Each structure stands twice: as structure tokens, then as C-alpha cells.
Amino acid sequence: MSPLLALNKYFGYDSFRPGQAEIIDKILHKQNTLAIMPTGGGKSLCYQIPALVLPGLTLVISPLISLMKDQVDALNDNDIPAAYINSTLDYAEVSANFVKARNGQIKLLYIAPERLESPRFLASLNTLAISLIAVDEAHCISQWGHDFRPSYLSLAASISQISQTPPILALTATATNQVAQDICTRLQINSSNQIKTGFARPNLTFKVVKGQDTLSFLLKYLKNNPTQSGIIYASTRKMVEKIGTFLQEKQIAAVIYHAGLSEHVRRQNQEDFLFERANVIVATNAFGMGINKSNVRFVIHAQTPGSIEAYYQEAGRAGRDGLPSEAILLYHSQDMLTQRFFIDNSEADESYKTNQYQKIQDITHYVNTEVCLQQYIVRYFGQEIDPCGKCSNCTDERLTHDITIETQKILSCVIRMHERFGKKLVAQVLYGSKNKKIAELAFNQLSTFGIMHSMHLKDIEMLIDYLLASGYLVADSSQYPTLSVTKLGSSVLQGNHQVSQKVTQATQTTTLTDIDLTLFEHLRQLRLDIARKQAVPPFVIFSDTTLQELCSVQPKTLDDMLNIRGIGTNKLAKYGQLFLDELLKYANESAKNQVIQ
Template identity: 50%
Template sequence: MISEAQQLLKATFGYGSFRKGQEDIIKRILQRRDVVGIMPTGGGKSICYQIPALMFQGVTLVISPLISLMKDQVDALEKVGVPATYINSSISAAEANERLNGAIIGEYKLIYIAPERLGSQLFLHALDRMDVSLVAVDEAHCISQWGHDFRPSYRLIKEMIDRIHSHPVIAALTATATPKVADDICDLLQIDRSDVILTGFGRDNLFFQVIKGQDRDAFINDYIKKNSAQSGIIYAATRKEVDRLHHYLIKKGFQAGKYHAGMAENERNENQERFLYDDLTVMVATSAFGMGINKSNVRYVIHYNLSKNIEAYYQEAGRAGRDGEPGECTILYSPQDIHIQKFLIEQSEMDQDHKDNEHEKLQKMVGYCHTEGCLQKYILAYFGEMDANDCGNCSSCTDERPEIEVTKEAQMVFSCIKRMRGKFGKTFIAKVLTGSSDQKIRSFGFDKLPTYKIMKGRTQKEVSEFIDYLTAEQYLSPANGTYPVLTLTNKAIPVLRGEEAVLKKEKVQAKQFVVDDELFEQLRELRKQIAVKEKVPPYVVFTDQTLHEMSAKCPSGQSDMLAIKGVGQRKWELYGEAFLEIILSYTAKGNLSGTT
């Protein structure tokens, strides 16, 4: 049976072999064994149920939490000749009824539904007349109250499955499940723990970095400028911050959209669609954006603010490089962000046990930003992979920036804060240190302090950034509040006494991390034209990974094209000759390969 699955993989989806874990999961499903698959984002979870769906007689139900994901998946399946549909709130009751009737008579191989649909009697009655062979639970961590995105409607899944007369196989799939959440999934869906397939959480194609104590706006401006051709997401913790950042990027001339729950639904949908179709290169958003977004060519994810926990961060960051091509994941760390997340936890409607659990998770997220070890190894250990090796690819593993001693400057800052009795914030401290003539300084008598204008050779902005660095390195502690005052921590005391030195590395410089060649750009332009004509996102036509392989290998005929990852028989029939024509034209001009 697995050989038939491999043939389908190549003929339908254009891939010559299964990725890690896919074959094990598919084998269990074909043996009619329930299974939990825990694979990293971009690991190919959808293939795990789509291949069995094509091999089973009946229909496969896919329970998915987001409307946008359903549409993307159905568009992609239709492009490779697989009959599929979805039922959610974006279609009328009449259309939903028509699609349900189609599923009953075997018109579709896969039907995607929102979990809330499980509470509909109309749907459940239709279900009684369907031949359901497989139920795939996507984003299965949503079923656990200990997961980072618990959805109460997911608790109805087992009840629904139990009423299906055909006793379908259950495949629960997720990218972010701690051991505790994985156990919860098994208990709630009654799946044996021996049928949990964990492929590992590592993402070799992603570069992780944490940047502390730098001007965040300046870094983002420089970064997007150097990577203007690439798609990226910038996450911020609040709607207000999203609005401010979006306005900032528009003023700088970038093609940026925004997304948060405070916007009108039609505006959110329009921005999301423009981003999916590559009409916008940057999306500034709260965490409300992105779960299940199938856009495979997101090249970078920047967290302007700290995530609430490692699960949320890894899922959001993992939206970069879903196609297997290089991606970058950056946190612009500011200690003040901790207070934002603590406030959001306390304002939530969770009971105290859950709040305590969330505070504990937040502390581990803060630990990630301060670890001097491998960043990916820290994440993998959080998910239970305690024996992981250093990745050799993150900012901790590759950092070769020289260190300079800044003990004297640190002592100036610490001494000033101590003399101001730890009752003021960063901006006011910087004004005192640089010798500002602010009337408020005089009213407090701070112009008489020995630390007044002791750093007059620096600008207020430079001193503020240095204070941010000292705070990020935990020499200073910000108190709660809108304008947090700074106090010295125990770590600062030996520095003040001259017993320990403070070392600071040079600023992290934004860089262009993907250099696309001329042929790739031509292929990307053709892909865009086809996508506009067919009204589908460009990556539904071909992924960046497929275009890069075409560009590198320069296929010269049909058999060569069918050997490219992502080019199956159906895709060749639809698009192959048009892409081949551009490649042959390019090579005929004397270019021996796709690189220039």
C-alpha cells in the first residue's frame, strides 16, 4: 500500500519521496490505526491525510480552525486535480447544504469544516448519511486546555466521531505540542500513546536571533529595505502598536498591510488576501493573524514584541520558510514587553491555575531571550527534546561580533539611577546624563547631581539605547506601569564597586539574506501573471522552492520538469510548457545555469 502512496505523491503532488514522519503516519492510517502526528510547521502535515484520502473509498473530513487555511488548501488540491471543498461561515446556508449533499453522494474526496460546525444539527444529520473514512484534526493542540490556543469547540470532535457509523480513522496533527499537550490529545481522542509519531521540532532552514537594546524601528526600516523583494510578517502585541508600526512603514514607502481584531472584517480580509497574493510584501499584525495561513514563501518573521510563550512564538516564527527555503526569525527584545504580556494574562478570564501556568510559560519565553546557548536547542528542550545538539545556525551559535568594554559608561548610568533614588524612567535618566536643560530636571535639583551631564558627549537617543541594553542584560529592572521606572538589580552592584566588567557587542546589522537570481525573478513574474489570471495565490501555482530548483537545474524538457520537486503530472499539464519556455529562452542567451 505504501508503494501506491508513493506513486500518488509523485503523480499528484510532484514529490519523489516522503519527508520525515510522513510515511510512518500514512502507514498507520492505511492500517486503519488512529494516530497523532507532531511535526514542525512546514513539515508536510497535510500530505499525511491527503494521500490516504485519495486511497480510501469514502470522504475525508478535515477539521480546521481558520477559514483562510481551508480556502488555500482547497485551491491547491483543485490545482492538482483532487475534488475538495469546504464548509464555513464564508458561504451561504444554501451553498453549504449543496456541498453537504455533494459529500453524501461522493462528489468530494476531502471536505474541510470549521470546528464550530460540529454544534450544527443540520451538519450532524448530513454526517449520518456520509461514508466518512478518515477524520483529520488539524491544529490538534487546540483540543487541549493546556495548549496555547485552546478552542472549546474542539472538545466536540470525539462526540462527533463516535456517532459516525463507518468508524473512521482519526489523524490528529499539530506542530506545537509539549509532552503535556500531547498526552491531553491522546486522552481526549482516545489514541494510544504508542501511535504518537514525533518527528522532532527542529527547523534546519530557519535562522533564529534575538536582538536586545537596539532601536527597533531603525532595525526594521533597514531590514525591510534590504529585503524588499521578500514577504515577511511583523508581529506586535497590541492593536495600537500594529497601527503605529503600519503607519511608520507606509511613511517609509513600504508595501505594508495590517491585521488585528479591531479592524472591520472586510478590511482584514482584503489585507490578508493582498498579502497572500504578493500584492503586499509586509504584514504587521497581532497574533490574531496567521494560524493556518498556507503562504509558503514568507521569508522572515519579526517579533516587535515578546510572545506570550514558546508555543505561540514557535508557531508564529515557523510561518517563515514553510517551503523549505531559508527563513529568518527575529525577536526585537525589550524588557517592557514582559509587563504587557503579564497585563494580558491578568486581564484574561482564565482561572488562577491557568494564569499561573501562563506566567510560568512567559518566564520561559523571557529565558529564551536571555540564554547564551543555542536558541533552537532551547526551543527543542522546551518541547521535550532534551538531547538536541547545537544547531550551528542561530545568532548564538554564529555570533562573531567583537566585544567592547563599557564598564565606565555602565557605572555612570548606575550611579545616576542610584542618586535619582530609582524613581524615574529611561527618558528622564537619559536627559540628566546628557545635561538637558529641561525645567523638570531643575525643579528636582538633578542639575546639581555629580552625574548631571556626565555623558554630555552622547545624544539622548544613544544613551536611551544604552540604557535599553543594560535593562535587557538584567542590570536594570523596569517596574510595572505605562512609564516603568528603572531600578538597579543585584547584578549591577559588583559593577558599581568596580569588581566586574560590562562587555557589549556591536549592534546587529540588518542584512540581505536571500539573493534571487535573474532566472528566478523571470519565473516568479510568470507565476504572478498566472496567479492573477486564475485568482489564486502565487504559491498555489508553484512554491519558491520549486522555482529555485527550476532556476538551478534549468530543465530542458518534460521529463526534466517532472523531476523537479512540486511538479506533478497535473501541474505540468497546466503550467509546465510556459515555465519551460522561459527557461529555454534564458539558457539560449548563453546562460549555462540559473545563477548569474
């Protein structure tokens, strides 16, 4: 079977997305490959299609237990035999799945990386006919990545003990150039076999909201979007509990998820969200890695995460089906103190901590920039794109305000303090604080002492953040970063450059697509009914994208339905008649109503 035939038969698509065909071709020619594709870009097909084409077993190494279950459910529903082995299974279940793999009864076997640390398990793998090894979330292998996992460090050594030497496909959505090179080195991937399809997510609208009460914003947003499915992230368990309780008291169908809950409660809450018994899940970053729910319409960060990589990966869980969705970041300056606390109290070495402190600065610059938010993120990963035209910065219609004088005061103060101190102390000197340390260092004798006393101290700090994000100041990567003036900042001091800024932020809600929403809700309900009978998440039946295309095209026959993206011959046989009957019934009722009118 050719890759294109497998794509059409099992997944209902007539063509590959950018990069998929090239990646699959390299794998079929037994070349180790690194695939860097955005969330929702179709990474899983890059090993699922070869698994159908190649004769033996595809081994998928993933740290994400929830992803294993979701993908195995979806594959089995699509008549592609698959299984997983992880800590949720007992010994008998693990043995049964291994026997299936050995007997050629499954095409894909998902395992956790920790399994490869067992010599006994490695020896067992050598009894299988493995044709491909896929390493998902490959950024976890790099200590420079945002989600480094020690269990991934020994991955290369473990894989080298698999006697068949199958090709390796490493996959990730978020890798800087440094992380990508690290992955290639560790997994022996030639740099020419590194395929990037771009980091942009055109269907996502990014927003940064500052200075708003978190609970009030969330309640208003959710009431404005009552039927939409979304994730709300918080950095601490305490905040997750607080938000979850508040929303439940306000009659919002919300569940919570964090590592402090029992495994039973976490699984139940996750299934309530996946099966759409709850529209909203409030969670720490313990939730969502690899969650295969395609119709998440919004991701809101109630607290700022510790890096752009973490933010983009979590925000990227919105709109995996390609439909318009939102990623909203609620910023409060104290969020950064929480992230610093996590780093300060970690057991990591100093070089790793220094790297993490720099990531905090990077995300702080993101929330304070006035350039296009998607452009800023994509540029961080080494790619250039045009402004998106729809993020909160691109659509910000506030008038610009000249802040050259204020900027000169701040830059001058940094220089007079010999560029050896951080944001807070600089702001206190400018404000004219009676801080004892300022007097001890004689900074109260500087000409810039108290020169910005008319502003609030917090506003001075925010202005410094803006100057950092805009490149007039730079901070080092230490635990307590010190400020220094850049070449651009010096140009401002010399009167050769003007500085401007916009004032307060705007917000709001999700974009509705131009379809018959009543018909869409009818199809969603039918999908939900089928999913509940089969005990699988609704997106396993059809994605929202497929439902929307059904609404737009309104096919009249089963053959017509094969032209809908996401409906292949297997899906058509299982669900085609049910959905066609619903479409025809709706069309007849609409025609009758028009005659009556």
C-alpha cells in the same frame, strides 16, 4: 492507488519526508494517530494522501478559515476535489458543498470545530461515507497549550457520535510532552501511535535583537530586502496600526491585519499579501494560523509574544518551502508587561493563569539566553539537537566578560531578602532606590543596598533576567514571581563557579541562495501572471523551491521537468510548457549575449 503513486502523480514528489509514510501507514490500518511535525514539515500530506487512497470522504476539522480556503484552492488546482464549510459561506453554498460530499464528488471536506456543536450538523455527517477524520491544530484541544480553544473541548464527544468510527489523525507543530499526552487522552490515541519528526527548522536563522528602535530597524531591514515576502507581528492593534502607517508613509508595500478591521478589509489585505500585491503584512496573532503561503522569507516580531509555543508557531511561518529564511525577535522589557496585562484581564481560572505566567518567564529566558536559540527552543519541546551554528547567539563574536562579582552581589541580595521578592524590588535594593517600600521593609539597612549604584537600574534588571535564563536564579509561576537562588547559584556564591556574559547584540539580513537571480525573477513574474489570470495565490502554481530548482537544473524538455520536485503529471500538463518556454527563451538570450561579449 498506492500512497507513493498518489504522492508522485498529484504532488510531484518521488519520496516521503521523515514520518509521513509511517503516519499514513497507521491511518490506512485504521489506527488513531498523533503527528507532531514542524511547520513546513508536510503535515497536510499526511491526510491528503490517505484521502486519495481511501474510498470515502476525509473530514478535516480546523479552526483556521484562511487555511481552509488556501488548501481547497491548492487541492482543486491540483485536480483533487475538495470543499469547505465555514462562516464565510451562505446557506446555499453550505448546502451545495454538503450535497457534493454526499454524492462522492469531493475527497476532502474542511469544517470548523464549532459546526460539530450542532446536533443537526452531526446527524447530517452520519449520512456521509467518512473514511478519515483529521484534527488540525490539535494543540487547541489542551488547556496546557498556548492556543487553547473551548470549541475543541467537546470535539472528542462529537466525533464519537459519528457512526462509521473512522480513524482519527491529530496534527500539530507545537506540543510539549504535557500537551501531547493531553491530546492522546482526549482523542483516545495510543501513546505508541504518537509520531514526532523533530521540532528543529534547519532552514530558519533565529535572531534576538535588543535595545533597538523598532521602526528604524524595520525600515532598514525592509530596504535591505525589498523583494522578499514577510510578516511583522505585533501584540496589539495599536502597534500594528502604528507600524503599518509608518511603512506605508515610507513607500513600503505593506498591509495590516487585526481583529478590529472589518471582515472585508481583512480578506482584502490577506489576499493582497498572498497574491503578492504587497510584500509585507503587519498583523496581530489573528493572522497567519494555517496560511499556506510557502515563500515567506522572514517573520519579525516587533513585540515579544506570551510564550515560546506562540513564538515558534508564528516564526515557523517563514520558510515553509524549506529555503533559507529568518525569524527575528525585537525584544523590549515592556513587552512582558503587555503580556501580563492580557493574562491579568482574562476570564481564565487561576491554574490556567499560573500556567500562562510561567510561559512568560520561559520566553523571557529565551531572549536572555546565550546558548543556541534553535537549540533552546527545541529543548523546550523535549528534544536535543546540536547548536545550529547560524543564529544570533551562535554567530555572536563579542568577547565574553566576567560577571562573577556582579552575579554574587545579586544572588547575595536575593538571599538577604529571604527569597520572597521579585526582580524589580531586588534590582531597586541593589541600585539603592529611595522607594518607600524599601524603607518600610528596612531593606535600606542591608549590606547589598546600593551596592550596584554605578549601573543603570534597567541594566541590573536585564542582568537578573540573564541569570534566570542561565539557571543561577529561578522564579516561581505566580502572578508576581519571586526569586530564589538555585544550586548552581549557590556554587557561585561559594566561589566554585565563574559567570561570564557577552555584551550588546548584532543584527541583519536574509541569505540569498546560489542561483541565477535574474532567471528566478523571470519565473516568479510568469508565475504571478498565471496566478492573476486564475485568481489564485502564486504559490498554488509552484513553490519558490520548485522555481529555484528549475533555475538550477534548467530542464530542456517536458520529461526533464518531471524530475523537478513539486512538478507532477497534473502540474506538468497545466503549466509545464509555459515554464519550459520561458527557460528556453532565457537560455537562448543568455547564449546570444555571451557571443556578443
